Amino acid sequence: MVFELKEGIFVLDELKNVSIKIGKVIEEEEEWTEPIGPTPMPGILELRNWDRKLMERYEPFYAPMSDYCNLCTMGPCDLSQNKKGACGIDLKTTKARLVTIACCIGAAAHTAHARHLLNHIIEEYGEDTPIDLGPNINVEAPNIRLICGIKPKTLGDLRAALDWAESEIVKVLHSTHIGNEEDYIDYESKAMHVSMADHVGMEVADIAQMVAYNLPKAEPDTPLVDTGFGIVDRTKPVIVVVGHNVMYARPVADYLEEQGLIDQFEIAGLCCTAHDMVRYNAKAKIFGPIYYQLRVIRAGLPDVIISDEQCIRADLLSACKSMGIPLIATSDAACRGLPNRNDDPVDEIIKDILSGKTPGVFLDDGEKLAEVAVKVAQEIFKRKQKKELFLTDEELKEEVSKCTQCMNCVFTCPHNLRIDQGMKAGQDGDYSKLSALEEVCIACGKCEQVCPKNIRIINVIMKTGYNSLVSKTGRTRVGRGPIQDTEIRNVGQPIVFGQIPGVIAAVGCINYPDVMQDIRDILEEFLKRRYIVVTSGCHAMDIGMLKDEDGQTLYEKYPGNFDAGCLVNTGSCVSNSHIAGAVIKIANIFAMRPLRGNYEEIADYTLNRVGAVGFSWGPYSHKAASIATGFNRLGVPVVVGPHGTKYRRAYIGKLWKSEKWWVYDIKSRQKVHIEPAPDVLIAAVETKEEAIVQLARLCIRPNDTSQGRQIKLTHYLELSQKYLGALPDDWHLYVRSEADLPLKMKDSLLKILEEEHGWKIDWDKKKIVEGAIRHFDAGFNPTIVEAVYEKYTKK
Amino acid sequence: MASEKVSKGEKYPPPKRFQVADIQVAREATAVKPEVVAKMLNKAKNPVLVTGKFLLREPELVDIAVKFYEKGIPIIATGGSSKPLIEKGVKPLSVVYTLHQITQYMLDPDWKGFNGTAYDTVVYLGFTPYYLSRMLSAMKHFSKITTISIDEFYHPHARFSFTNLTKDKELHYEMLRKVVEGLEERK
Numbered sequence: 001m002v003f004e005l006k007e008g009i010f011v012l013d014e015l016k017n018v019s020i021k022i023g024k025v026i027e028e029e030e031e032w033t034e035p036i037g038p039t040p041m042p043g044i045l046e047l048r049n050w051d052r053k054l055m056e057r058y059e060p061f062y063a064p065m066s067d068y069c070n071l072c073t074m075g076p077c078d079l080s081q082n083k084k085g086a087c088g089i090d091l092k093t094t095k096a097r098l099v100t101i102a103c104c105i106g107a108a109a110h111t112a113h114a115r116h117l118l119n120h121i122i123e124e125y126g127e128d129t130p131i132d133l134g135p136n137i138n139v140e141a142p143n144i145r146l147i148c149g150i151k152p153k154t155l156g157d158l159r160a161a162l163d164w165a166e167s168e169i170v171k172v173l174h175s176t177h178i179g180n181e182e183d184y185i186d187y188e189s190k191a192m193h194v195s196m197a198d199h200v201g202m203e204v205a206d207i208a209q210m211v212a213y214n215l216p217k218a219e220p221d222t223p224l225v226d227t228g229f230g231i232v233d234r235t236k237p238v239i240v241v242v243g244h245n246v247m248y249a250r251p252v253a254d255y256l257e258e259q260g261l262i263d264q265f266e267i268a269g270l271c272c273t274a275h276d277m278v279r280y281n282a283k284a285k286i287f288g289p290i291y292y293q294l295r296v297i298r299a300g301l302p303d304v305i306i307s308d309e310q311c312i313r314a315d316l317l318s319a320c321k322s323m324g325i326p327l328i329a330t331s332d333a334a335c336r337g338l339p340n341r342n343d344d345p346v347d348e349i350i351k352d353i354l355s356g357k358t359p360g361v362f363l364d365d366g367e368k369l370a371e372v373a374v375k376v377a378q379e380i381f382k383r384k385q386k387k388e389l390f391l392t393d394e395e396l397k398e399e400v401s402k403c404t405q406c407m408n409c410v411f412t413c414p415h416n417l418r419i420d421q422g423m424k425a426g427q428d429g430d431y432s433k434l435s436a437l438e439e440v441c442i443a444c445g446k447c448e449q450v451c452p453k454n455i456r457i458i459n460v461i462m463k464t465g466y467n468s469l470v471s472k473t474g475r476t477r478v479g480r481g482p483i484q485d486t487e488i489r490n491v492g493q494p495i496v497f498g499q500i501p502g503v504i505a506a507v508g509c510i511n512y513p514d515v516m517q518d519i520r521d522i523l524e525e526f527l528k529r530r531y532i533v534v535t536s537g538c539h540a541m542d543i544g545m546l547k548d549e550d551g552q553t554l555y556e557k558y559p560g561n562f563d564a565g566c567l568v569n570t571g572s573c574v575s576n577s578h579i580a581g582a583v584i585k586i587a588n589i590f591a592m593r594p595l596r597g598n599y600e601e602i603a604d605y606t607l608n609r610v611g612a613v614g615f616s617w618g619p620y621s622h623k624a625a626s627i628a629t630g631f632n633r634l635g636v637p638v639v640v641g642p643h644g645t646k647y648r649r650a651y652i653g654k655l656w657k658s659e660k661w662w663v664y665d666i667k668s669r670q671k672v673h674i675e676p677a678p679d680v681l682i683a684a685v686e687t688k689e690e691a692i693v694q695l696a697r698l699c700i701r702p703n704d705t706s707q708g709r710q711i712k713l714t715h716y717l718e719l720s721q722k723y724l725g726a727l728p729d730d731w732h733l734y735v736r737s738e739a740d741l742p743l744k745m746k747d748s749l750l751k752i753l754e755e756e757h758g759w760k761i762d763w764d765k766k767k768i769v770e771g772a773i774r775h776f777d778a779g780f781n782p783t784i785v786e787a788v789y790e791k792y793t794k795k
Numbered sequence: 796m797a798s799e800k801v802s803k804g805e806k807y808p809p810p811k812r813f814q815v816a817d818i819q820v821a822r823e824a825t826a827v828k829p830e831v832v833a834k835m836l837n838k839a840k841n842p843v844l845v846t847g848k849f850l851l852r853e854p855e856l857v858d859i860a861v862k863f864y865e866k867g868i869p870i871i872a873t874g875g876s877s878k879p880l881i882e883k884g885v886k887p888l889s890v891v892y893t894l895h896q897i898t899q900y901m902l903d904p905d906w907k908g909f910n911g912t913a914y915d916t917v918v919y920l921g922f923t924p925y926y927l928s929r930m931l932s933a934m935k936h937f938s939k940i941t942t943i944s945i946d947e948f949y950h951p952h953a954r955f956s957f958t959n960l961t962k963d964k965e966l967h968y969e970m971l972r973k974v975v976e977g978l979e980e981r982k
Binding site: 059061062063064065066067078080081082091092405407410411412414415416418420450513642643645646648650652654656657680683684685686687688689690693694697720723724725726728729730 | 811812813814815816817818819821822847848851872873874875877878879880881882887889890891892893894895896898899900902903905906907922923924925926929930932933935936937948961962
């Protein structure tokens with residue numbers, strides 16, 4: 001007879017011949033007295049009503065990339081004009097399904113990364129290793145507490161959160177199989193669900209690596225590290241790490257330190273591994289984002305490349321081979337066709353690489369990998385002949401002369417860059433047009449494949465734009481991880497009341513619609529206006545490359561605190577969870593709203609009160625889709641650059657539908673019509689000018705105090721006049737009383753309200769008598785969730 | 796309409812998708828001459844011009860848009876294109892909404908536009924091709940409004956589009972001027 005005790009209190013008395021199997025000992029959680037909320041570890045259905053509320057207001061918008069579906073063998077099916085395919089699915093639902101799949105991929109990437117890292121770390125450090133994120137953090141896993149309803153104290157405790165996330169990802173992925181959902185709103189709900197799980201996966205990954213690898217723990221003044229194409233000392237061997245999982249790059253730094261070689265080598269990273277590498281060892285450097293891969297490889301800068309996972313070019317091996325750079329693949333997610341050499345002796349592996357017998361190897365044994373990488377880099381460096389980067393002058397001339405301006409390149413370029421015009425001018429001896437392309441080119445290489453003359457177009461662009469490329473070398477403040485509880489205490493009230501006009505979070509990948517400088521201009525506009533600016537991932541490293549006329553990057557100009565007029569780099573992709581975490585902590589620490597399994601209430605709080613807006617100027621990964629959608633479910637709107645339209649789906653409210661813009665006011669116990677704030681959950685902008693104005697606009701929240709609204713409107717109106725040449729069309733919708741009006745413009749705005757919008761103004765008192773959607777009420781307490789309304793009106 | 800399509804042997808280049816991978820099954824835009832665009836706009840009950848980013852870079856496009864406005868076609872300005880237009884005396888219907896938002900509004904048959912009447916014909920000028928393409932795709936599948944792109948890249952998702960004029964900027968401007976010449980003054 002076997003008893004299996006899963007969880008609970010049991011009394012066993014006078015039992016004989018009984019063996020007892022204990023699954024897991026649950027310790028009594030004395031210090032977490034917070035009652036468990038309504039949705040701990042929610043399934044697909046638990047938050048469906050919340051999603052449908054959001055979708056009711058922010059209607060999904062679909063912009064298909066293709067008219068047809070060919071995911072099953074009944075097709076392909078022409079779904080144009082919203083026709084149905086052989087399985088019965090229509091175009092809108094197909095697109096919602098595709099977005100759900102993209103979010104599943106994104107969530108799976110972070111969550112598998114987290115699982116891999118956590119298992120490895122637990123094996124190395126033990127499951128009882130305490131989670132200690134420094135003295136200023138008591139709410140150390142806000143996403144996990146909120147979503148899973150657990151408070152992890154040790155690394156081992158993180159497993160339960162991951163178990164939940166993995167299970168939900170599989171369930172949502174299941175729903176995308178043929179013959180499941182037929183309602184696009186239900187797919188959107190699932191996309192939101194799996195994206196919420198993504199934030200749990202990200203949080204587990206970053207907490208695990210912060211604890212185990214002693215990464216910075218919320219300190220605002222982390223070191224500044226060299227960033228950009230021109231960072232490496234070419235008199236030293238260069239080891240380049242690329243991807244998103246620092247687990248494999250870390251042993252290389254350790255090995256070099258142990259051998260006393262760290263100063264004789266350069267370690268530089270591409271994409272988020274670079275962020276985590278410099279968080280681990282600030283002697284490492286950041287080359288740049290994902291689109292710098294071919295720049296760095298074609299220049300022949302690396303002596304060895306170590307790849308891990310996510311956002312790595314799928315032709316990395318052939319790109320490395322063509323430049324004679326050995327590649328070591330380390331992640332089972334991206335083996336790259338290379339032989340697994342974990343069981344072979346180090347010398348044999350090195351010999352095979354250096355002899356050219358193999359262009360690279362798969363190695364995930366950290367110690368072996370480190371030794372192989374260092375020794376191979378050393379030898380390749382010795383052999384390397386000094387060559388001009390990209391092309392010699394003669395080669396450049398020859399390549400350019402081959403162009404016939406057929407324009408195949410232009411019609412395949414993601415930006416439709418006018419390579420033809422650059423080549424034409426180059427043939428006349430003017431390379432300035434080609435050089436100008438360097439800023440926007442993502443070095444994808446599609447142009448080279450369609451060029452009938454086999455021109456090495458990337459090399460041509462990089463050679464002519466070399467000065468521009470090298471000049472973009474600066475310093476990035478190392479990712480600090482989470483936001484301190486004390487910082488939240490200081491800024492919680494001014495954010496919720498509106499005195500700090502907003503939090504702008506610039507995150508995700510980079511595929512700029514225009515010059516790189518725009519990202520700096522956009523963020524500096526808000527820093528100067530004392531918004532809080534947060535960044536991570538590729539955005540965070542690009543702004544580390546851009547210097548002003550004094551040679552300073554934004555990191556050198558603005559402090560790293562989570563405060564007005566400051567710039568916080570949280571770190572890599574997985575550090576995005578700390579940005580969501582900061583939003584959640586505002587509701588918890590400042591407003592004392594319970595977190596534990598209480599997602600809907602916190603998301604509702606955020607939507608109505610926290611003026612935070614996500615911004616991704618050039619998103620392209622699937623992970624960016626799930627990160628953004630996760631923020632949307634949490635009530636945070638997101639602005640994306642024009643490439644973001646290729647995610648196919650947006651959530652955009654309709655201003656004229658007044659019936660959609662309402663809340664329950666807990667104070668007056670009435671349903672109240674409100675201003676459309678925010679009126680968008682995710683939408684794309686086309687230009688820098690538009691981005692700036694939209695970001696300011698989307699910081700407005702129904703709960704703003706008069707002072708807060710006045711500050712937010714002041715910025716919104718000023719920015720609209722500066723960049724759009726006029727007052728915004730909708731400013732009057734956000735005016736509740738004369739106290740909301742920007743002081744300097746008060747009289748003229750009152751006049752416009754009277755003359756153009758028909759409002760009644762008492763000119764003696766300079767007061768608005770009639771016209772506003774609603775009047776300001778200091779005790780206004782908005783929610784769109786019935787359960788929250790009932791909870792607080794019962795008191 | 797068929798006889799007014801752009802055909803081989805004319806001075807206009809053939810329509811080639813702005814992006815070769817943007818493959819469509821159902822319907823590709825009819826490549827049209829400027830005279831046809833003008834005729835369609837003259838026949839339209841409530842047309843509107845939507846302007847985008849390239850008005851910030853090409854003064855020629857601003858001049859064309861101003862002429863549309865002077866002929867009585869109102870302008871929805873997006874992407875900051877309002878600024879140069881306002882400087883030339885145009886009063887756009889809106890300045891702050893993105894093309895993404897405007898498209899969402901247009902997809903809703905209940906939307907009465909900014910001037911109280913739903914638009915039946917929308918002309919697009921000065922947009923980033925890949926951005927406009929997605930918006931035109933949404934309009935193609937989920938709206939009955941006639942869409943016309945008069946940008947330099949051929950847009951397969953539009954109902955009507957200029958052919959590719961990317962090789963010859965002057966030809967593009969000439970075609971735009973022809974559209975303006977053909978426009979009748981609207982009351």
